[in-house]
Amino acid sequence: MDINTQIILVIIVTSLATFLSRFLGVLTSEKVKADSKVFQWFNYVAYATLAALLARMIIFPAGVLAEADLILRLIVLISCIMLFIITKKNLVLPTVFSAILLSLLSGL
């Protein structure tokens, strides 16, 4: 199998694996009412799952982020969260700051 066919297959497999969760979500939603307990449970599970994923992305990252030391990643995250709180929930400043700070720190 040539490399291009392999890559296309990998893309399709990845996309199917991803769409599966979205599709099953809509299917389940047919039976779930927005004011029900089940909906509430799913809502909290969604936030907890998301927080777990984000924590994993910082502590056990995939991709290029793994090249930066854990301590640097944590310093950047914590200082940006503090900036977010100090600036009364400005989102642009901490995100721009995070990229610059980590680039500088990991270049040292």
Place this chain on the structure above:
Amino acid sequence: MINSKYFFQGLKSLIGLRSPALPLGCSFIALGALLKDAGFNFQQSALSSFLTYALPGQLVMAESFIVGASLINIFLAVWLVNARLYPMTVSLVPLLKHKDQPRWKYYLSCHFLAVSSWLIMKEKYKRVENKYRIDFWIGIGTGTISTAVITTLLGYSVADYLNEDMLIGLAIVNPVYFFCMIIGAMSDTKIAIASIVGAVLGPIIYLISPEWSILYAGIIGGSLSFLLGDKNGY
């Protein structure tokens, strides 16, 4: 078929200071560079962001591909890392449902479901008339997926000019931004409990079971906050 007024309102939510277009763009620029590194061509990189449109899954895909994992292994690894999309979909679509809207809209537009679009919709749905929430959602989704595809291609094109420190800087923007957004949503006590427990348990369970850690942490954190809140009547 799709109400254009609400569609464009949704699309416009990508403009402005709270817009997720910036962090979304940064992380897909880093992804574009990574895909080039993994041996994808220009069109394949765009196709991947268009068809998958879920950053953590695409990162896993690229890494698994580089180490030569089998298709079945890639499917399982991606499914597990992107399984968060299931509870996220179930906690959004019921808010968008309306009896006058056709079902195909929901089954097609669920492809737009990703962290960025989900958080915007969660923040804004109350201000959108019930019947047209789905059209507003399609507007948001069209905007976010276009941003993802365009910035993937941008990252692919400028990959040679970005040094590693710059790529590392770009890659942290995404988790930082979404951490801030979740902290913004924490004024709701139960969301706060769920998020904190999830964030603490996720990495701990990862040490025991890397693949299942996100799901386990999510179910435990979510159920705990659901039960606690019920008892204490938050």
